[in-house]
Amino acid sequence: MPTEPLDATFAALADPTRRAILARLAAGEATVTELAAPFRMSQPAISKHLKVLERAGLVSRGRDAQRRPCRLQARPLRDAVAWLADYRDYWAESYQRLDALLDDLQTGGGPDDADPGPSAGQDGATPRSPDGRPG
Amino acid sequence: MPTEPLDATFAALADPTRRAILARLAAGEATVTELAAPFRMSQPAISKHLKVLERAGLVSRGRDAQRRPCRLQARPLRDAVAWLADYRDYWAESYQRLDALLDDLQTGGGPDDADPGPSAGQDGATPRSPDGRPG
DNA sequence: GGGTTACATAACCTTCTGGTTATCAAACCA
DNA sequence: TGGTTTGATAACCAGAAGGTTATGTAACCC
Numbered sequence: 589m590p591t592e593p594l595d596a597t598f599a600a601l602a603d604p605t606r607r608a609i610l611a612r613l614a615a616g617e618a619t620v621t622e623l624a625a626p627f628r629m630s631q632p633a634i635s636k637h638l639k640v641l642e643r644a645g646l647v648s649r650g651r652d653a654q655r656r657p658c659r660l661q662a663r664p665l666r667d668a669v670a671w672l673a674d675y676r677d678y679w680a681e682s683y684q685r686l687d688a689l690l691d692d693l694q695t696g697g698g699p700d701d702a703d704p705g706p707s708a709g710q711d712g713a714t715p716r717s718p719d720g721r722p723g
Numbered sequence: 724m725p726t727e728p729l730d731a732t733f734a735a736l737a738d739p740t741r742r743a744i745l746a747r748l749a750a751g752e753a754t755v756t757e758l759a760a761p762f763r764m765s766q767p768a769i770s771k772h773l774k775v776l777e778r779a780g781l782v783s784r785g786r787d788a789q790r791r792p793c794r795l796q797a798r799p800l801r802d803a804v805a806w807l808a809d810y811r812d813y814w815a816e817s818y819q820r821l822d823a824l825l826d827d828l829q830t831g832g833g834p835d836d837a838d839p840g841p842s843a844g845q846d847g848a849t850p851r852s853p854d855g856r857p858g
Numbered sequence: 859g860g861g862t863t864a865c866a867t868a869a870c871c872t873t874c875t876g877g878t879t880a881t882c883a884a885a886c887c888a
Numbered sequence: 889t890g891g892t893t894t895g896a897t898a899a900c901c902a903g904a905a906g907g908t909t910a911t912g913t914a915a916c917c918c
Contacts, residue, residue: 629878630879633877633878653884654886
């Protein structure tokens, strides 16, 4: 059980079943059985995956009689992107496609500033010694 | 050992030591001993972490006499962001800060289109059944 | 050639992961 | 009241992750 938020987020995303669950939840709330349906996997297995997602803060749950509807909670995803954003200079390799991607990401905003540079914040990581952010 | 690229990428990022290593490499090439120095951890442990990063395609290695300099290879990070990008609608929670983040990400481009919608591509995941992308 | 530096590999251990089946609890339905 | 859904939990298991120490190997330096 990773204690740091980023650990938990990335670990949660590292499993294809969980990514698929998130994808499903992006289409709207769903119950456990609904989520479990597409998988050749037992219901308890899905419950476990949901618990991982919940502990990572990626999923929140409501109550509707016997049902426990799951809802996507994407803030940790944003934090993950924020971490990854510090590496944007190293994506330069193919800036064409990167620009396309970022245009897509931009959802229609109109920026006019130029590269303020990394925030030099804390990773929150502290593995056994250093923090971790690019310079 | 996760077989799917995204699995490997996210799994690699889930460890704080490895994130710190990537952060260090963002400052430039480094040898194994240089990378190991800041950690209270044995050299073989670092070698293992490097192997994980290498298999995830996040690090490539050269040769300089006895040394095996490591170089950051950030393309998988871009792919990870591409996956996360499909969830941008769900970051809406605090669009203020999101916009700031994306402006930062944008490194200075000037888009003028509005929300083309998810690419509906393949996750490549195929856990035990469905793929995974939001709608 | 012989020692040293830089790194990889092997063998081992412990803990976490991801799955299973079996069972239990709560709220519905008749 | 009793049965059915919906879901969580427990107990178990195999294999992967992350660490260790010990050892091997390649290239340098004298």
